[in-house]
Amino acid sequence: MTHVQSMLHAHTKDLGSIDRTKLAECIQACFDCAQTCTACADACLNEDMVAELTKCIRTNLDCVDICATTGKILSRQTGSGTDTTRSMLEACRAACMACADECGKHASMHRHCELCAEACRRCERACAELLAALK
Numbered sequence: 001m002t003h004v005q006s007m008l009h010a011h012t013k014d015l016g017s018i019d020r021t022k023l024a025e026c027i028q029a030c031f032d033c034a035q036t037c038t039a040c041a042d043a044c045l046n047e048d049m050v051a052e053l054t055k056c057i058r059t060n061l062d063c064v065d066i067c068a069t070t071g072k073i074l075s076r077q078t079g080s081g082t083d084t085t086r087s088m089l090e091a092c093r094a095a096c097m098a099c100a101d102e103c104g105k106h107a108s109m110h111r112h113c114e115l116c117a118e119a120c121r122r123c124e125r126a127c128a129e130l131l132a133a134l135k
Contacts, residue, residue: 004028004075019133022126023074029126030071030092033119037063037099040116047110056102056113063099066092067123074130086134089127096124 004024041060044053070092073085100120107114
């Protein structure tokens with residue numbers, strides 16, 4: 001059991017109909033994606049062709065901020081924040097899709113972009129699955 005799962009199970013509030021497994025997977029995917037995008041942006045900055053990677057770096061950093069914030073919001077289960085949660089999940093899906101698409105353009109030349117695109121697609125799927133479970 002991951003720490004995310006342990007914390008959700010230890011929460012004193014009844015989470016109702018929320019699928020704890022999907023919630024835990026999405027939280028973990030958000031934080032994994034944020035870390036991977038941070039590392040990818042850093043690796044891009046170290047490339048000789050850094051000028052050609054500015055859009056990739058920007059997209060990575062946008063994805064970092066949105067994924068980290070989404071993971072934090074999903075970790076808060078006290079009170080009602082369903083509309084905010086849905087909005088963040090939709091924003092996170094969009095940011096991950098954009099980042100995966102951009103990194104995918106460089107994946108054949110840069111392994112870090114390939115790995116980043118994979119993490120973004122995983123997070124995008126986790127957000128979509130949780131969104132579907134919330135509706």
